[in-house]
Amino acid sequence: MNFYRYSSPSAFYPLAGTLAPWFGWSASLLAIAGLWIGFGLAPTDFQQGDAYRIIFIHVPAAWMSMFIYLVMAFWSALSLGFNTRLSAMMAQALAPTGALMTFIALWTGAFWGRPTWGTYWAWDARMTSELILLFLYFGVIALRNAIDDDRRADRACAVLALVGAVNVPIIYFSVYWWNTLHQGSSISVAAPKIAPIMLTGMLIMALAAWFYSIAVALVRVRCIILERERGAAWAGLVAEPGKA
Amino acid sequence: MTAEPAAGTLDRPTPSLDSGVWSGVRWALLRDLRLALRSRAELGVQVLFYVIVVSLFPLATSPEKNLLALMGPGVLWIAALLASLLSLPRLFANDYADGTLEQIALSPYPLPALVSGKIAAHWLTTGLPVVVMAPVLGLQYALGGEALAVLTVTLLLGTPILSMLGAIGAALTLGLRGGGSLLALLVLPLCVPVLIFGAGAVDAVHAGLGATANLSLLGAGLLVAIVGAPLAASAAVRIALD
Numbered sequence: 001m002n003f004y005r006y007s008s009p010s011a012f013y014p015l016a017g018t019l020a021p022w023f024g025w026s027a028s029l030l031a032i033a034g035l036w037i038g039f040g041l042a043p044t045d046f047q048q049g050d051a052y053r054i055i056f057i058h059v060p061a062a063w064m065s066m067f068i069y070l071v072m073a074f075w076s077a078l079s080l081g082f083n084t085r086l087s088a089m090m091a092q093a094l095a096p097t098g099a100l101m102t103f104i105a106l107w108t109g110a111f112w113g114r115p116t117w118g119t120y121w122a123w124d125a126r127m128t129s130e131l132i133l134l135f136l137y138f139g140v141i142a143l144r145n146a147i148d149d150d151r152r153a154d155r156a157c158a159v160l161a162l163v164g165a166v167n168v169p170i171i172y173f174s175v176y177w178w179n180t181l182h183q184g185s186s187i188s189v190a191a192p193k194i195a196p197i198m199l200t201g202m203l204i205m206a207l208a209a210w211f212y213s214i215a216v217a218l219v220r221v222r223c224i225i226l227e228r229e230r231g232a233a234w235a236g237l238v239a240e241p242g243k244a
Numbered sequence: 245m246t247a248e249p250a251a252g253t254l255d256r257p258t259p260s261l262d263s264g265v266w267s268g269v270r271w272a273l274l275r276d277l278r279l280a281l282r283s284r285a286e287l288g289v290q291v292l293f294y295v296i297v298v299s300l301f302p303l304a305t306s307p308e309k310n311l312l313a314l315m316g317p318g319v320l321w322i323a324a325l326l327a328s329l330l331s332l333p334r335l336f337a338n339d340y341a342d343g344t345l346e347q348i349a350l351s352p353y354p355l356p357a358l359v360s361g362k363i364a365a366h367w368l369t370t371g372l373p374v375v376v377m378a379p380v381l382g383l384q385y386a387l388g389g390e391a392l393a394v395l396t397v398t399l400l401l402g403t404p405i406l407s408m409l410g411a412i413g414a415a416l417t418l419g420l421r422g423g424g425s426l427l428a429l430l431v432l433p434l435c436v437p438v439l440i441f442g443a444g445a446v447d448a449v450h451a452g453l454g455a456t457a458n459l460s461l462l463g464a465g466l467l468v469a470i471v472g473a474p475l476a477a478s479a480a481v482r483i484a485l486d
Binding site: 132135136138139142143146147151152155156159160162163164166167170171174175177178 | 412416417420421422423426429430432433434436437440441444461465472476479480483484486
């Protein structure tokens with residue numbers, strides 16, 4: 001079987017349609033299981049009380065936020081290098097999910113910070129770099145929206161995503177360094193060895209976040225394919241099956 | 245990358261490969277400098293903008309000397325960032341609007357060399373005045389001798405990086421709706437490390453750590469930017485011209 005066949009939007013469209021529900025349902029089931037473990041089975045933390053339970057949402061979202069940027073940069077590089085349309089569409093489809101995950105990570109982090117650190121926002125290195133990551137996502141999305149020509153938007157966003165990907169580690173270390181220079185880590189969560197049940201819940205939630213992101217990206221890329229291939233005969237047949 | 249050397253686009257003979265890079269840089273640099281110097285009023289306004297922004301901060305916060313000395317480096321850096329951002333549209337937009345940029349891209353010189361020249365001219369006309377003004381403005385913020393010197397050196401190392409990152413953003417947003425604020429959204433997050441290392445150097449001096457680490461990191465960033473940014477910016481120019 002030739003996998004390169006699926007680099008064509010018309011071949012990938014039905015494949016994405018087949019895969020999306022599987023990932024979607026797996027994500028739902030895993031999320032139910034993970035939340036049940038996290039909020040039902042896992043014991044209350046002796047230091048942080050019940051506030052720690054936010055990690056079951058927060059940590060997977062934070063992981064995804066950074067990982068999706070890398071995946072987006074990977075598809076961008078492919079689209080620039082091989083001039084493939086579908087890669088650029090994948091990058092386009094991933095950006096909003098990445099921004100959402102970044103936002104969730106920041107939001108839940110603030111809710112966790114209030115009872116634990118006593119403040120919604122501290123200029124902690126991780127929080128700050130996550131905030132800047134959100135700006136980077138917004139930049140890619142805004143640039144895409146400002147360009148009418150799809151192919152130009154593809155390539156411009158790809159260049160921006162790659163420049164951003166080079167910058168993300170630099171930003172992370174600079175922010176980390178900035179905060180440690182200003183003040184010693186005033187808030188240290190004395191990391192106790194995490195209980196196996198908590199770890200299990202968190203990993204299941206991480207898997208759920210993965211599958212959710214894949215499912216949503218596939219559904220979104222289907223919309224993008226239809227929208228951008230609207231001139232093609234097959235897309236017309238998909239959109240309006242009656243009118244052949 | 246260029247298909248055919250277009251004869252007559254530049255009043256120069258086709259350059260040989262090894263001399264092409266440097267003469268391309270020089271050509272673009274001299275041309276943009278000449279253009280900038282013909283509208284001196286515009287240059288003056290940019291420097292004034294920088295001075296005014298820096299002068300407004302004490303009015304909005306506090307004239308208390310210790311506080312001023314604490315935030316002075318950050319204020320000067322933010323103002324330098326804004327001044328660089330404000331002048332970025334001049335880098336490519338005028339040439340793009342009247343078609344010159346297309347001719348430049350068609351010339352036999354390598355495009356990254358020409359873009360480098362333009363970036364260098366942008367820095368000489370916007371970054372260098374900021375660096376030169378910094379010691380004077382730093383005095384307003386009650387900064388001492390060593391802090392002033394370190395601040396000036398960080399600006400000297402850092403403002404070229406701002407110009408280079410800005411050039412990528414300016415090329416990506418050529419001819420787009422809402423170009424100015426979009427440009428800010430694209431460029432400002434990328435400038436965070438420069439800001440941190442630049443403004444942090446003076447803090448490090450105050451803390452008795454010495455500014456060597458910050459200056460080395462800024463210098464490293466400058467070298468990386470010199471290698472990478474012209475390539476990315478010229479790729480963006482080509483995308484805009486397609």
